[in-house]
Amino acid sequence: MSEKLISKIPEGTLSEKWTKHKAQIRVVSPANKRKLEVIVVGTGLGGASAAAALGELGYNVKVFCISDSPRRAHSIAAQGGINAAKNYPNDNDSVYRLFYDTIKGGDYRSREANVYRLAEVSNLIIDQCVAQGVPFAREYGGLLDNRSFGGSQVSRTFYARGQTGQQLLLGAYAALNRQIELGTVKSYVRHEMLDLVMIDGEAKGIIARNLVTGEIERHGAHAVVVATGGYGNVFFLSTNAMNSNGSVAWQCYKKGAFFANPSFAQIHPTCIPVHGEQQSKLTLMSESLRNDGRIWVPKKQEDVIKLREKKIKASQIPEEDRDYYLERRYPAFGNLVPRDVASRAAKERCDAGFGVNETGLAVFLDFKTAIQRLGKKVIEERYGNLFQMYEKITDVNPYDEPMMIYPAIHYTMGGLWVDYNLQTTIPGLYAIGEANFSDHGGNRLGASALMQGLADGYFILPYTIGDYLAGKIQVKMTDTNHPAFEEAEKSIKERLDRLFNIKGKQPVDHFHKKLGHIMWDYVGMARNEAGLKKAIEEIRVLREEFWKDLFVPGENNEFNQELEKAVRVADFLEMGELMAMDALTRKESCGGHFREEMQTEEGETLRDDENYMYVSTWEYTGYGKEPVKHKEPLQYEFIKIATRNYKD
């Protein structure tokens, strides 16, 4: 284990750790907070809430986003809900149960202390959001309503129709706007961070490109917070927004921050299937639909053929000829098994030849039973906007015919390694939300990403960063004329010039799509040694092609979207390789990481706790050189490790 990998998990029993830790870490006085600058990169739930909370505390905050407004960040697209251990439905939920479900859902590959803290602060988030005016769904009595999500047997998910992420982000964005108006936060929109600047081994600022003018800018600070989300777009087709990218995390990795569990990517079971080569992204259908929707494929091969030839409709297949395979295989959780389990089960049926659309890569999500039970009106109230979205895309009315769905890349559990304080291996550099690795292990449960983003931003980072900044009250504002800034700016300009000077023939998307195919085929839902080795080889070849045959039109000093993409895809071409390498060296199956060689007779994941109960973290050693892998062992002091069981 590297000496840099000190997790700083506090001593004591699980429920005492965070309380004790808060009491022990240092705080900064209001007068000194005014002298300290913090840069927050990204304005999703993590970034917006952190920037707002730090601004409220009195720090000088600079917040950066690549869109034209902080409100566009991809957290906005989260549909189904946010978990909290309120136990409002009186179904015996508790902080402990939320903690336990999350650890188990992550297939025992996340840190106990972090996850417990997450569950502990979950309730505060709901209080905070309600105070901000987030219009959560309510019962007729005026109190908050809950629904269920995968991987749990209680109803702990708070929601605002199918737009929960949007409403939570608008809450955080509003809090941020208030601080911008008060002058504690300065907002830089249409700005992209291109490098981290370090002085004497500490994070001291960033280099950013103004995306409108192309100007390269220097920004200094006492600490930098990365909240730029995940890297799912390495697969080209994913549910991520088009501009979501992993470049900031990658820049930090190349400056020395360790990257943890890069191969842990989540494949979401309920997405609208791929329709053809012209497709640019995949659309998610919320997991909340699995509360009332039942997933099935035909039992008989002849029905499958008739469906594909469009000779019959799904609704014409009688009940006895339908295989509700999740209910069959997992009676205790049924349609609400965790995402990785549901995705693999869909793949299994499609691989066996029961896929229901022309490509053979789709299963049905059916609301017939729910409409019969509850009436169309109730279903419309619960999922109206999702049904509308589905119909607009596919031209099929899901009230009459079942939806067709298939798994797609959705979220990355891996990310920058952080300690209990959310600090990376670089002092002064913090990572929050999806950008870090800490809470979800091998698989994230539904409605937990929103919870983590806001927990980190509102309630954890503002405390822990104070401990670091307390040591900086004597340190002056960072001088952006320091040679470190000059050097960083120079190397960025050279990199951009290099991209323009390739002057090849292919647009960026050509390479991105090719990379996506390699990733999906070999580093996707099922992985094996030969495939992963092949992926690494093919990515290396593709990367060479990219640097020989890319064409970036236009100039550097203008609004240039092709250049933006080129910078990001250049990084994806490196990240993909690290993901494959991580998957190759983790010779076990856990959560979303499914190594075909390691499975039970029933096709479930087969963990190897003896050899792989650790966080794999990677240290960059230079371009084209093998990175070094370090291990942070995971210790389970408080819960009994078991094989995940969703059957009974």
Added chain:
Amino acid sequence: MDFTLKVWRQKSAKDKGRFATYKVQNISPDTSFLEMMDILNDQLVREGADPVAVEKGCKSEGPVAFDHDCREGICGMCSLYINGRAHGPDDDITTCQLHMRKFTDGETITIEPWRSAGMPVIKDLVVDRNALDKILQAGGYVSVNTGGIPDANTIPIPRDNAEESMDAAACVGCGACIATCKNGSAMLFVAARVSSLALLPQGKVEAARRAKAMVARMDELGFGACTNTRACEMECPKDISVAHIARLNREFLKAKIKD
């Protein structure tokens, strides 16, 4: 399907701008409108990269700049005036949710940016919507700090109020209402936020102050006045009702009377 595209090209805010005509072919009806734009841009980038064409004097203007991100109708990043309508010829959607099956084979499609004084063009079809952030900064929030909040269920809210608040909160801040309004007014955008918060007990406390501050900021930034043409409501991708403008006016009047 094949289409002829008349696309607005403008190099920068200072450039005068003009229409350019392009052709795209073999487009699947299941392709989304923005995927069709991707295909156009792929063509344009390849033209620019073709040394033979460039030698022959072909001056590619490069790909068309347009804003887009989530491509599922929620981030509000995409815009576009398509055949004279904000977000194109389908109801209750943003441009990214528009599919080519809504057009006829061989059709000529005209594509323009939002045109409104409050949202100047940055390049081609991309406009500057920073003014919308500034309006919200003036008061589009409940003034509470993080932490020290009582339990969420201590404030019961009638379900109908919560639902109506949610209807208004569905605004994605795309700017279609402003682009559609002949006065370039941002009233529906402002009203959506003011009304959403005014309907909730948490937001009531400073409802009057909020309405006044946001309207003042809107005026300051050069947006026009509302003359009740209801065009905004027609083109809102989230179907936000002008009834919220009535609520904004009520809050605004209350504030003015108190002054």
